[in-house]
Amino acid sequence: MAGFLLQLLADGLVTGIGIGLVAISFTLYYATTGTFHVAHAGLYTLGAYMAWWLTTMSVPFALACIAAAAICLLAGLLVQVLVYDRLDRTDASPLAKLIASLGVLYVLQNLVAILFSPDLLQFPTAWRGGVIQLGEVYLSYAQLVVAGSGLVIFAALMAFTRLTMAGTRIRAVASNPFLAEITQLRPHRVYLMVMAIASAIVAVAGAAIGFDQAIQPYTGILVLLVATIAVIAGGIGSITGAFVISIFLSVLQNATLVVLPGRWSIALTFALFIAFIVIRPRGLFAHR
């Protein structure tokens, strides 16, 4: 029994770290720009498929990941420039931006479905399914990749926003865009920067998770939904909050599986979200 629970915990940790990557990249962008960028799920999907496509052409996985991150970085910048910036210039309402973002998501999802078929696909890399044993817990190599890359990227992002000039600039714009505008911090430059970083990170998340399981064009929105719950519950703008709550939610989902049938897990997660926004709407790790 202990082995069973430990295994569930380990699995939850890995899944949580993966979702955590989606959450920290989303909160970075959302807190800085104020745009609820649902198309982020589309970049997650695109990243997964680009990495997959490259590995089918015999590119080693690590390299494929980096290339996928680069591709999504560019794609994200295109979206920022062609869609969000334009809408900002025409003074579009947040609703219009949301609808446009939804449209971009649909375009990205269906583009990969057209190019690569809507079927479930797996990475052809041979070593990914191998299993290692840590005490009573078994993890696949791919799961280790997810956990490892997740922790490294989290640490790197924390260091970046805390310790670099660029990071400070981002935090300044996030806390007060109006002031940033008039003090020449040039928020629109910063928006491009956070879009680039967020898109690159979420691409790696998509590739790593897809590497462990399988990829599919239409499930990105579900992952993003859980991630945004973590973002809000953790306090918008808090990278630590988003990451920690993602792990907490995943582990909790697994733990409740012991008593609840699996088909209620989405309802449970959502109920938790409602509880969060009712009890502590500003999030657990809110800044101010």
Add this chain to the structure above:
Amino acid sequence: MSFFLSYLILSAIFAILALSTNLLVGLVGIFSVSQAAIFGVGAYIVAGLTMHSVMPFLPALVVAMAVCAVLNVLLALPSLRVAGDYFVVTSFGSQLVATALFINLVFLTGGASGLSGIPAPEILCWKAVLPWQIAILSIAALAFVSLMFWLMMRSPFGKLINAVRLDENAVRAAGKGVRSTKLVVAAISGTFAAIAGGLYGVHLSYIDPVSFDIHVSILILAMMVFGGARTLAGSILGPLVLLALPQLLNLIQLPSTSIGPVRQLIYGLLLVLFMLFRPQGLLGKKI
């Protein structure tokens, strides 16, 4: 003839749904991707009540309208309490939870296998069994909903809704209830969706959860955006054209596995391009 009639019936049903979304998203400005969920609740209630002979079609429809009104109000509440963007998560979450409920509450909804054998609607002494009769019923329903919509827009209440969307604070300062206005609109929007749901069930005499999932919500949103927000004509044109889209696509030679994704790609493109270049849709006003 049946084909043309089924196209008309579906267009009428989706026009009612587009009007429902028009109220919530177009008029008040509340983002919603959960219209299909309310549509589904309406369909399941009418189907359930008429299948077990609890009550005939019209009273069942009234019950569904009441339930969906309340439900839509509940779903709109978070948009009032918390900042607008939290509501996005709530809306997505509600739609996904609704689909999970439709699939898993088997004793109520028949689960993934759906409910078949929904009886033909009987109104007073008239039974609408044949397709042309259902078509008449659907068009009559659309006429009714359209009238309600049109009257509402022209009334003082309509002007109040417009004012709320443009400047909430000014309205509040003038002493009018912003919150109650939004909730009333949400309730009316819910009743429209319920009517569409009831019609959908009797048209097909079979419903299953797939017909009420998030993709349908996006389709309805696309119809409203394409046709144009805040006008009656827009919400009728949108469904007419977008429902004809699969037939139009048939004329182009596409590999069969791509037709579905191409269709959805077009919906996505419509949403983006219209927001960028023509936010008022074909016949509407700017979102």
Add this chain to the structure above:
Amino acid sequence: MNRFHAAATAALAIFSIAVMPAHADEKLVFGALLPLTGPAAPIGAEQQRGVDYAVRKINESGGIDGRKVEFRYEDSQGKPDTGVLSFNKLIDYDHVPAVISAFSSVGIAIGPIATRRETLVLNPGAQSDQLGDISPFLLNTIPLVHDETKVLARYIYDKVGARNVAVIYENAAAGTDGRNDFVEAFKKLGGTIVADEAIEFGQTNYRPTLLKVRAAKPDLVYLVVLQGYEPLIEQIGQIPGFPVCAGTTFLRLAWGHLEAVGWYQSAVHSEIDPKIEEEFKTIYKQPDMSFFGREYYTAANIIFEATAHVLKDGKDLTGRNLLDKINEIQDFENSVAKLHFDKSTNTAKRGIEVLKYTKTEREVVAVESAK
């Protein structure tokens, strides 16, 4: 855009719907309503190839009564409303007397219309139990879920000796039917269900579910999963000590994986003449004819045979006449299968067998012939 443009757009849309394509009178036209897009698209493609191959073969040998055969394909998208729209289109515009259908929810939705319009519908693909009596005009050429699960449950109980079984099923129509029927059949034999977990379509991480199932210590795990086998089987292999599994026809996608050695599968008895399969493989560039390819090929041939007889009798080619003719002929045999129709049921009687997966083949370990 002004009102005139709007009216013109609307008129164009309605016109595109209302335009009636003509077809040559000499051709014999039938319809096929398949999930060419949507979640079941890969299956729809297999089904389409099966029908197309049958059409090719019959036209090569001169057609029926000297007339060429043609099938009009419509996409149901796996959704009942689209299915109904497309079915009506086939009847109204293509004037088909018979339609080959697919996908349970679509079959259920078009059933009442088939009755009203007296159009013959053959279902060689969907297995939902509701299709058994949805319409006197809808005939199933393969056994429905409860037929297969009864055979499988009995084999598992009697021959494998399993008493505690866990169920993992996909939360979709065919999945829940497969689960319900198996649970009922197995419990009736005296067995116990120790775990009962649903998975969602599109899910790719099955580990928590698999762990929970293993913790219940079942003798065997019954799987009703329709797609997405690759990650499921891979993750089963990553969990040490996972019990042996069994399933119905859907499980056939698991065959070939190392983890699936020793697994059991019930199947509709369906062979193929190797010469025919070779030709099929060459023309369509597929690794094999596949279950759906064979079944749809068979269904098309049943329609052709009935058509030939109806025309020979000098009768009109209508759905009713085709239906009556099928019930009159009763036994159909071709290089794929032997089917028996009788008026007491809408489902053909077919042999059902149980297979066991070895490293190299699927070994037939039990056969229950058509009664």
